[in-house]
Amino acid sequence: xxxxxxxxxxxxxxxxxxxxxxxxxxxxxxxxxxxxxxxxxxxxxxxxxxxxxxxxxxxxxxxxxxxxxxxxxxxxxxxxxxxxxxxxxxxxxxxxxxxxxxxxxxxxxx
Amino acid sequence: xxxxxxxxxxxxxxxxxxxxxxxxxxxxxxxxxxxxxxxxxxxxxxxxxxxxxxxxxxxxxxxxxxxxxxxxxxxxxxxxxxxxxxxxxxxxxxxxxxxxxxxxxxxxxxxxxxx
Numbered sequence: 001x002x003x004x005x006x007x008x009x010x011x012x013x014x015x016x017x018x019x020x021x022x023x024x025x026x027x028x029x030x031x032x033x034x035x036x037x038x039x040x041x042x043x044x045x046x047x048x049x050x051x052x053x054x055x056x057x058x059x060x061x062x063x064x065x066x067x068x069x070x071x072x073x074x075x076x077x078x079x080x081x082x083x084x085x086x087x088x089x090x091x092x093x094x095x096x097x098x099x100x101x102x103x104x105x106x107x108x109x110x
Numbered sequence: 111x112x113x114x115x116x117x118x119x120x121x122x123x124x125x126x127x128x129x130x131x132x133x134x135x136x137x138x139x140x141x142x143x144x145x146x147x148x149x150x151x152x153x154x155x156x157x158x159x160x161x162x163x164x165x166x167x168x169x170x171x172x173x174x175x176x177x178x179x180x181x182x183x184x185x186x187x188x189x190x191x192x193x194x195x196x197x198x199x200x201x202x203x204x205x206x207x208x209x210x211x212x213x214x215x216x217x218x219x220x221x222x223x224x225x
Contacts, residue, residue, distance in 0.1 A: 004152075006152075009150070033213075033214075040218070040219070041218055041219070042114070042200050042202070042216025042217050042218055042219055043153070043200075043214075043216050044216070045213050045214065045215075048213070088152060088153065090153075090214075092212070096141045096158075096160065096204060096212050097155060097158065097168070098155075098212075098214065100145075100152040100153040100154070101152050102150060102151060102152045103150075103152050
């Protein structure tokens with residue numbers, strides 16, 4: 001059974017600080033996605049990474065796929081209150097089915 | 111463009127009652143999914159469909175049934191609700207982003223409480 005473990009589970013930081021969220025597995029994935037979910041809403045896709053070692057940037061968010069395609073990280077620079085939410089990673093082994101991580105709940109205080 | 115819609119938004123059931131959750135998408139997507147989300151456990155796949163008239167079991171299918179009679183609709187049924195089925199249920203549909211990658215679009219969720 002494929003599992004995706006995210007860390008930390010909870011994170012509360014001050015506006016302007018940097019943070020990194022990790023998504024780890026013992027399984028190899030053909031692609032990995034990051035979603036953000038706000039209270040009362042469904043997850044919204046932020047990025048998809050497909051190549052080992054790939055780095056993608058989305059404004060202040062930097063996503064990296066591990067060289068072995070077993071892990072990924074999300075780094076936020078100068079966090080803002082609008083970044084508050086639940087961050088989920090999701091991986092697939094090449095099918096249309098995704099395995100979701102356990103989630104990281106981020107709160108950015110003004 | 112409505113995207114993915116779910117009805118109802120909230121529901122309270124008593125143990126043993128039945129209900130159906132409706133999901134509709136207007137993006138002409140082939141793939142549709144039902145997930146449940148519980149605290150500390152992320153999203154777990156219940157059932158999914160790869161096209162009209164087809165369904166398949168996901169990670170946690172017990173106690174649920176599904177049907178996809180029309181391409182745009184995916185129904186999730188609970189025949190005899192149990193307290194363990196208290197959760198937030200999300201429907202999603204997807205299209206191919208690129209080889210081996212699919213972008214999922216999620217509905218707003220249905221919060222179900224079974225007492």
